[in-house]
Amino acid sequence: QPVLTQPPSSSASLGESARLTCTLSSNINVVNYKIYWYQQKPGSPPRYLLYYNSDSDKGQGAGIPSRFSGSKDASANAGILLISGLQSDDEADYYCMFWPSNVVFGGGTKLTVL
Amino acid sequence: ELQLLESGGGLVQPGGSLRLSCVASGFTFSNYAMTWVRQAPGRGLEWVSAISGSGGNTYYADLVMGQFTVSRDNYENTVYLQMNNLGVEDTAVYYCARFSTELVVVTAFDFWGQGTLVTVSS
Numbered sequence: 001q002p003v004l005t006q007p008p009s010s011s012a013s014l015g016e017s018a019r020l021t022c023t024l025s026s027n028i029n030v031v032n033y034k035i036y037w038y039q040q041k042p043g044s045p046p047r048y049l050l051y052y053n054s055d056s057d058k059g060q061g062a063g064i065p066s067r068f069s070g071s072k073d074a075s076a077n078a079g080i081l082l083i084s085g086l087q088s089d090d091e092a093d094y095y096c097m098f099w100p101s102n103v104v105f106g107g108g109t110k111l112t113v114l
Numbered sequence: 115e116l117q118l119l120e121s122g123g124g125l126v127q128p129g130g131s132l133r134l135s136c137v138a139s140g141f142t143f144s145n146y147a148m149t150w151v152r153q154a155p156g157r158g159l160e161w162v163s164a165i166s167g168s169g170g171n172t173y174y175a176d177l178v179m180g181q182f183t184v185s186r187d188n189y190e191n192t193v194y195l196q197m198n199n200l201g202v203e204d205t206a207v208y209y210c211a212r213f214s215t216e217l218v219v220v221t222a223f224d225f226w227g228q229g230t231l232v233t234v235s236s
Binding site for chain 2 (some may be wrong): 024034036038040042045046047048051059061062097099102103104105106107108
């Protein structure tokens with residue numbers, strides 16, 4: 001069963017950047033899959049942020065600012081969500097998702113903005 | 115305005131059944147595949163099921179295969195999740211969400227409802 005591993009928590013300072021990772025299980029190569037990212041605040045449903053496959057195949061959710069961006073780290077077999085210019089409103093849980101055969105979500109990372 | 119409104123959750127005893135509904139508005143419902151995703155209290159997201167825009171193709175997570183049934187009524191703009199033989203492990207908020215396509219393909223869930231809470235307990 002494919003697995004996406006996210007660190008349970010991460011923190012970064014207001015105005016700085018946060019880099020959230022989503023590591024695929026070793027038998028699955030991140031190069032071959034689109035990685036989707038969602039944001040969830042307490043008491044609210046998830047909100048679609050973006051997907052990233054390559055620099056030529058990526059997409060932003062409706063109304064999502066460009067300071068949210070995706071990338072991959074092939075050496076780490078991971079998808080990356082980069083949030084620049086952190087705002088207090090960015091404090092939330094962030095989930096990655098991919099589709100090896102069926103949909104798989106990562107366990108989520110709780111981002112704290114210091 | 116896009117809207118997905120889930121209902122049908124509640125308290126049910128182990129072994130019981132529930133049918134969840136999700137009424138859509140603000141878009142042409144039949145043009146979009148729909149999905150159900152659940153979230154146990156304090157836990158992460160877990161994909162449950164999906165159905166194509168026509169309703170002709172359905173998909174299930176291994177954990178719920180044979181236990182849950184997804185369907186839709188494109189005249190009523192509603193997607194359903196029939197859940198049978200419920201166990202305590204099925205306790206969760208159940209969200210319906212919209213695919214960004216008509217077919218169930220690798221794509222985003224681009225809009226989510228507020229969710230409905232299902233509690234399985236004796």
